[in-house]
Amino acid sequence: MASSFTARALVKRYGSVTALDGVDVHVEDGELVGLLGPNGAGKSTLVKIGCGLVRASAGEALVCGARAGSREARSAMGYLAELFRFPGWATADELLTLHQRLAGSSGGAAERGELLDLVGLAEARRRRVEEMSKGMQQRLGIAQALVGAPRFLFLDEPTSALDPGGRRTVRRLLEELRDRGIAVLLNSHLLSEVELVCDRVAILSRGRIVAEGRPSELARPRGVEVDVDGGTRLFAGAVRDDAPRIVAELVAAGEQVYGIRVLSSTLEEIYLEAVGEEAG
Amino acid sequence: MRGVPVVVAYALRESLRRRVFLVVLVLTAGFVALYWLGANQAFATIDENEPPPAAVLAGVDDRTLTGATLFGLSMFGTLFLGAVLAAFLTLGVVRGDAERGLLQPLVVRPIGRGALLLGRFLAAAAVCALYVLVVFALNLWITWSAGNWRPDRIAEPAVQLAAAVAVIAALSLFGSIFLSSTANGIAVFMVFGAGLVAGLLGQIGEVLDSDTLARIAEVSAWALPFEALYQDGLNAITADESGFTEFALQLGPFGGAQSAGPYLWPWTAAYLIAVGGAALVAFARKDL
Numbered sequence: 001m002a003s004s005f006t007a008r009a010l011v012k013r014y015g016s017v018t019a020l021d022g023v024d025v026h027v028e029d030g031e032l033v034g035l036l037g038p039n040g041a042g043k044s045t046l047v048k049i050g051c052g053l054v055r056a057s058a059g060e061a062l063v064c065g066a067r068a069g070s071r072e073a074r075s076a077m078g079y080l081a082e083l084f085r086f087p088g089w090a091t092a093d094e095l096l097t098l099h100q101r102l103a104g105s106s107g108g109a110a111e112r113g114e115l116l117d118l119v120g121l122a123e124a125r126r127r128r129v130e131e132m133s134k135g136m137q138q139r140l141g142i143a144q145a146l147v148g149a150p151r152f153l154f155l156d157e158p159t160s161a162l163d164p165g166g167r168r169t170v171r172r173l174l175e176e177l178r179d180r181g182i183a184v185l186l187n188s189h190l191l192s193e194v195e196l197v198c199d200r201v202a203i204l205s206r207g208r209i210v211a212e213g214r215p216s217e218l219a220r221p222r223g224v225e226v227d228v229d230g231g232t233r234l235f236a237g238a239v240r241d242d243a244p245r246i247v248a249e250l251v252a253a254g255e256q257v258y259g260i261r262v263l264s265s266t267l268e269e270i271y272l273e274a275v276g277e278e279a280g
Numbered sequence: 281m282r283g284v285p286v287v288v289a290y291a292l293r294e295s296l297r298r299r300v301f302l303v304v305l306v307l308t309a310g311f312v313a314l315y316w317l318g319a320n321q322a323f324a325t326i327d328e329n330e331p332p333p334a335a336v337l338a339g340v341d342d343r344t345l346t347g348a349t350l351f352g353l354s355m356f357g358t359l360f361l362g363a364v365l366a367a368f369l370t371l372g373v374v375r376g377d378a379e380r381g382l383l384q385p386l387v388v389r390p391i392g393r394g395a396l397l398l399g400r401f402l403a404a405a406a407v408c409a410l411y412v413l414v415v416f417a418l419n420l421w422i423t424w425s426a427g428n429w430r431p432d433r434i435a436e437p438a439v440q441l442a443a444a445v446a447v448i449a450a451l452s453l454f455g456s457i458f459l460s461s462t463a464n465g466i467a468v469f470m471v472f473g474a475g476l477v478a479g480l481l482g483q484i485g486e487v488l489d490s491d492t493l494a495r496i497a498e499v500s501a502w503a504l505p506f507e508a509l510y511q512d513g514l515n516a517i518t519a520d521e522s523g524f525t526e527f528a529l530q531l532g533p534f535g536g537a538q539s540a541g542p543y544l545w546p547w548t549a550a551y552l553i554a555v556g557g558a559a560l561v562a563f564a565r566k567d568l
Contacts, residue, residue, distance in 0.1 A: 051388045053568040074390040085381040089297035101286040102389035144385060 283391025287399025
């Protein structure tokens, strides 16, 4: 499978501060990868290097096979910044038209309509940005990032200003993007959201990747919990394969079994373990 | 560079929607109205009164003296308003817009940073140049209708003022890469003021016959070519005058007029290319 985004031994120094210290990350085509880490871990710097906004001190970043920041790389990607603003005087339609021209998209009104529909802003086509709520602007930002049918998206905290309904819209949108084969590097603090939608996660701490893999691979077994007559019994150290044996032994011992759960660590626990005292 | 026209259109639309033009139009209307009043009063005064015997004896043409002084004043006002417009259209283009989060969504598009900068410059220069030409023409008409006087050269000083504001726009755009909007605005107007002070120093140096002052003024005018363009433009409006009238004009409040010679336009073009090139290099290396 080809790689939509690759970072190899990426280093970024701001004076004496090392923001990235030899980061290796890759996102396969059509894959949705969550980038996690505490504030100051280097997540936004990594995304900005990928977009060509920041120059790496050392190492290499490639977007769809092209050097990050090159015209080819920028043609293949879309980007939603963490802290962005659109001109307040522009309507949603005007903003998307501008980005179509900048991206060289020939999608016209059909593309704009489809994108606004996708982010739930079909009714706000002629509304000015300054008349939109923060959440609406964030959804418009996602639509803007999708202009020109990019193969790869950098989304930096795309749900930070959204209410639960808006987050669900974005979650569905991310699933839709995956169905369309668009790869995404999602930088987010919302672990539950990342756990729900991402194929893989990479956890950054102090400029280094400290954990990477599928959430299920990173999770550690925490035992098996069984609901019986006397309450809930925990079989610590047991794993999924032990569940039939545990149930059989309980039934043989005359217990009534009402429910069984295989426990594993949550992404939050994995995250806190990985970043240690830096969390919070 | 296919993105340049897109950026130019965006910048023009932004100026219109942010009502920059409206504010400038209101200010300009006030300036032009005051100039109309002043020109009519001045010419009415010389029409009503006999010129001083000494002036008659020296052969000073009071209509030319009044017209050229007034029109020199209007050129200064026009340049100042053009500089204000140029600064406000460009002072926050890079760092200011990046700090507000407006720049990043544009820069990541495939048009490239060079096209963005060039588009912004062309839009600002075109708007400011057009503005200066229109105000110049209005003041020309006012001076003619009030006093039946017109400058010896018309196209030359008009184009020089237009080029001067384009130079100011380029300097402001260059400054916007390094400075925040407020700091850049202050810097642009300090540079503008420095150019004018250099012109006044040159005038003083000429009266005192001081080579040092004249040299400082000359070097400053070439280092800031908007000043050299302005001085050459001022010189052009009385290019055909001679004798005591010419001498009296040189002593006047806007006598910073100096002919810059044949190298002014090549130097201005080279200066713009150098500032533009430095801006492109600095912008290309800037982390946003």
